[in-house]
Amino acid sequence: MTLTEERPAPADTASSITADRLGRGPQLAVVFAAVVLGALSWAAEGQPNWARWIIVSLVAYCVGIYVVSRWVEGPRRGLDRFMAAIVTSAFLLVAMPLMSLVWTVIERGTNRFDTEFFTETMRGVVGEGGGIYHAVVGTLIVTGLATVMSVPFGLFTAIYLAEYGHGTRLAKAIQSMVDVMTGIPSIVAGLFAYAFFELLFGPGTRSGIAGAVALTVLMTPVIVRSAEEMLRLVPNELREASYALGVPKWKTIVKVVLPTAIAGIITGVVLAIARVIGETAPLLVTVGLAQGVNWNPFDGRMTTLPVYTYYQYVQPGIPPEAGQDRAWSAALVLIIIVMALFTAARILSTVLKPKGLR
Amino acid sequence: MTITDSPPSGDTAAAPTEKTSKLGDRVFSGISLGAGILILVTLAAVALFLFVEAWPTFGADVSEFDGSDTFLQYVAPLLFGTIWAAFLALLLALPLAVAVALFVSHYAPKRVAQSLGYFIDLLAAIPSVVFGIWGIAVLAPILSRSVYPWLEDNLGFLPFFAGPASTSGRTMMTAAVVLAVMILPIITAISREVFLQTPRLHEEASLALGATKWEMIKQAVLPYGRSGVISGAMLGLGRALGETMAVAIILSPADIITVNVISNQNPNTIASNIALKFPESSGLEVNRLIATGLVLFFVTFLVNALARRVANTGFSGADG
């Protein structure tokens, strides 16, 4: 049975398997032409405008490679090359603002990377000078308290979901609510903490502990999610071996399951910390801002690093450069801390993984 | 649960072991259950406390507020600004995020791809306040110098670019671009995951029919990943809706509803408005701000619920 009647004419010749291909030379020529065209876009102004150069070159390359490839290789190959160019251009396009951000923070942030910056507070400082000592203390206290509250909260919830509550309706409800919690905007969490403390202790209260409560609302669902996943990954055979030895369930969890999952759990906690350490909005409404160090989380305002960064930039005082310099340096410190936490999480997850598991 | 045929070495009596273990089990499981219930309580508390704090707003006399707006008049431009900014951010971010995800999953050299993925995840963690100061210090001047005048001159007949073009760059468009850059990593990460999971079998089926790489992606990868991408997009949208600091720093706000994105008069977002006004507010003002927070909570709740629905049901191509 042949299919030879009414065969629609194919776009490329049916029997030939050779096709003209675009060689390296012409491809590079298109790249070169695109770069030159991009350069021309700012040539009139004398000074290189990097953003415009890159964008124009990318557009020129995409169009150019499509036209050339389509002419030499045919429409299908032309489209294939065009899409490859588009996808690569998208990547480069996205890299630009991110590179710019990192570069800007590094360039402007190193202006105030001096000892004074790390040891002084803002007490009595109006213009030059000042530092982030109090902000670092504040961040450590607030984030530390939040971690202390959210880790047991999140971990025990995860233990319930993974070890006790399999498939029950309650567990499903809790899982849905954890999902909802991950979507709470950070400012709403801050408002909740404010409302909580106001209804309990009266209006206008600002305190470190209130900020910690807000951060706990943000951290706990992250910890629950990752801890639950880690606990589920522990093979059931380990639990059964423990039960068969007569070990009660709670001891099995504490002595067998948790140690096996600990690497992933710690990684999850570190990542949760990384996520909240830069949060500004909830701390703005709960903890506020102070000029000097406040060691007491239960009484009064406290400065934290992200809030410090915000205020130093938008209310820099006189001269404004001094405040803005401080803001950039604080931003750099924030980014370094976040990167360090991420790297630590990465290292921990490989180092702590029990040998022989997966 | 404990099988005590032969007690653990060292133990002699089964009974004490059983009693302490039963107590231990009960305490431990009780704590775990308690923690789980506390989650439900917390969420209920959030809704409840916000509502209690917001309540005085709804009954209060209009004259007690600055500006003498009813709550509806007050929150309408803010709600519009919130949704408008998030929508614009998604419009910019989604196609780029999908393209970058495809790049990492199918086009980049294998060795580089993993580091790129890790790098993208890292970018998702940069604090929003840093994005905010970069936006106002670097991006806004660039856009106001090169882009906004051009838009006003050439496309000014469209209501979006009617101008007058802001010289400071503190516009809705600048904020939307920064928001787009902020939500891009999360959409990219989810999309990349889903593209990498396309079964090899389907990719090879496409190639064996004589498809080019792009044709294979159109035939096998994109249809498979569609629901994942949508779910990622909704998550990104949710993030953008709740984003506070970047908008607070960048936007120059006014009490209007407009689609003009390049002028100095922009509707503010709910979150940014709270951040700007809360520290200095007192009395009924505070209640009103919290009431707007409640509105924001609802909106993000809806968007995230939709995202979950799409992620769970829309799994076409899960078999085979």
Added chain:
Amino acid sequence: MTDRVDTPQTDVAVSSTVPETGPDNRIVVENLNIYYSDFLAVKDVDMVIEPRSVTALIGPSGCGKSTFIRSLNRMHEVIDGAHVKGSVYVDGEDLYGPGVDPVAVRRKVGMVFQRPNPFPTMSIADNVLAGKRLNSKRINKSDAEDLVEKSLRGANLWEEVKDRLDKPGSGLSGGQQQRLCIARAIAVEPEILLMDEPCSALDPISTLAIEQLMNELKSTYTIVIVTHNMQQAARVSSRTAFFTIDGTGQPGYVVEMDDTDVMFSNPKQQSTIDYVTGRFG
């Protein structure tokens, strides 16, 4: 013409070295060596596959049969670093010659896989047309419908699905899915059809259906099939090649190739005898 090995098993069949422009769709493999990066997976294959016939490739697991068959439509090089040395002539044209487009090769040489893989998001009709749509700009509706019917009839599937052409392809049974994949493959009108263990994921009834289908298809297409099942090879093929491997890490190679009934009743090489009588593999 038979490819007979006169030398000990480490060497391989020697056949005609001149590619003949004989009848259509004859495949001449010449000195083919297949690599994964630096690792030689299959060595020194020389064979001739006659047109409009079924040729079976048998041998123990891991001896390179799948690798070899995938090199016949240049699917092998989809894996990073994979390449070949040597030639595969179809109609006198070397598939690995300079200037050859692998995409065009795959239109000429179709493939059916071990596990059925219809596109899950497409309807049955769209699945059949998937390959055709890649190659032609627009197929008008009636041409498309005719092609769908022809291909599905060609795959012995038309009667079973003609009333649900717009339903998803994944809703069919395993055997039906595999026949759908065959319909999809023949819709682009290849000259050669490669089948990589097409029945290993199917039940005996479906297997029988596919084997009957092969019997009909061979009057139009040149079919090469990899199979683990010697009885199947004996049932469907007219020529059989036996691959083996000396050990892990060693390259696979062809021990012997002959008419099927000879291979199973009176093979020349000892290892062929051992495999065919079930002493190993």
